[in-house]
Amino acid sequence: MPETPSIDVRELNFRYPGCAPTLRDVCLSVEAGETVALVGPSGAGKSTLLLHINGLLPTTAAHDAEQAAVFINGTPVIREHLTSIRKEVGFLFQNPDDQLFCPTVGRDVAFGPLNLGLARDVVSARVSETLEAVGLPGFEDRDTLQLSVGERKRVCLAAVLACQPKVLVLDEPFSNLDPRNRRELTTILKNFEGTQLLATHDLDRVVDLSDRVLLIDEGELRADGATR
Ligand code: ADP
Numbered sequence: 001m002p003e004t005p006s007i008d009v010r011e012l013n014f015r016y017p018g019c020a021p022t023l024r025d026v027c028l029s030v031e032a033g034e035t036v037a038l039v040g041p042s043g044a045g046k047s048t049l050l051l052h053i054n055g056l057l058p059t060t061a062a063h064d065a066e067q068a069a070v071f072i073n074g075t076p077v078i079r080e081h082l083t084s085i086r087k088e089v090g091f092l093f094q095n096p097d098d099q100l101f102c103p104t105v106g107r108d109v110a111f112g113p114l115n116l117g118l119a120r121d122v123v124s125a126r127v128s129e130t131l132e133a134v135g136l137p138g139f140e141d142r143d144t145l146q147l148s149v150g151e152r153k154r155v156c157l158a159a160v161l162a163c164q165p166k167v168l169v170l171d172e173p174f175s176n177l178d179p180r181n182r183r184e185l186t187t188i189l190k191n192f193e194g195t196q197l198l199a200t201h202d203l204d205r206v207v208d209l210s211d212r213v214l215l216i217d218e219g220e221l222r223a224d225g226a227t228r
Pocket of ligand 1: 016017019022040041042043044045046047048049
C-alpha cells in the first residue's frame with residue numbers, strides 16, 4: 001500500500017474576501033522526509049498556499065472533513081484537528097515580527113513547548129538544545145528586539161524546532177539574510193530529518209536543499225518535478 005503523504009493538497013481553491021481567486025485547483029503531495037521548494041513570482045500565491053497547510057486561513061472546508069482540501073499525514077486540516085495539526089506542522093513566517101512576541105529569546109522559544117503541556121524542566125532543556133542547534137547558545141536572556149535580523153530569524157526557527165514538528169513549512173526563510181547567515185540556515189535545514197516545504201526566491205538554496213520543485217503562478221501549480 002502506498003505511504004500516506006506527509007502533506008497532501010487536493011484541489012485547493014481559495015479567494016480573499018472581495019478578491020479574484022488566489023489559489024485555483026492546487027494539487028500537490030509531499031512524502032515523509034522529502035524537501036520540496038515552492039517557487040514562483042511575487043503574488044503567485046505561495047504564502048497563501050503555505051498558510052493553508054496548518055490552517056492559518058479559513059478554507060471553504062473549515063468545518064467539514066468531507067470537503068477538506070489539505071491533509072497532514074492523512075488528517076484533514078479542519079477546525080477540530082487544528083491543535084493536533086499544529087503539533088505536527090512547524091511554520092516559519094517570512095517576517096520574524098509575525099512570530100516573536102515575548103520580551104526575551106528564552107521565553108519566545110519556550111512558548112510552544114509550554115503550550116504543548118511539557119514540564120518546565122523539559123522545556124528548559126529543549127530551549128537550550130534548540131538555541132544551540134541554531135547557533136545561538138546561551139541567548140535565553142537576550143532581548144529579542146535587540147537582535148539582528150539573522151539572529152531573530154534563527155530564534156524563530158528555534159521556537160519552531162523546540163516543538164519537534166514532523167513537518168516544517170518555511171515562508172521565504174532566506175530573505176533579508178546575508179550570505180553567511182544563508183549558509184548557516186541551510187545547514188540547519190539540512191539537519192532537519194522531517195518533511196520540508198519551503199517557499200523561496202533563492203534558487204541556489206533550492207538546488208542545495210530540495211529534492212523537488214513546485215512552480216506556482218497566478219494561483220495555479222504549473223510544474224512539479226525533480227530539482228535537477
Ligand atoms: P506570494 O507569497 O507568492 O508572493 P501571496 O500568497 O502573498 O503570494 O499573495 C497572492 C495574492 O493574494 C496577491 O495578489 C496578494 O496581493 C493577495 N493577498 C495576499 N494576502 C491577502 C490578504 N490578506 N487579503 C487580500 N489579498 C491578499
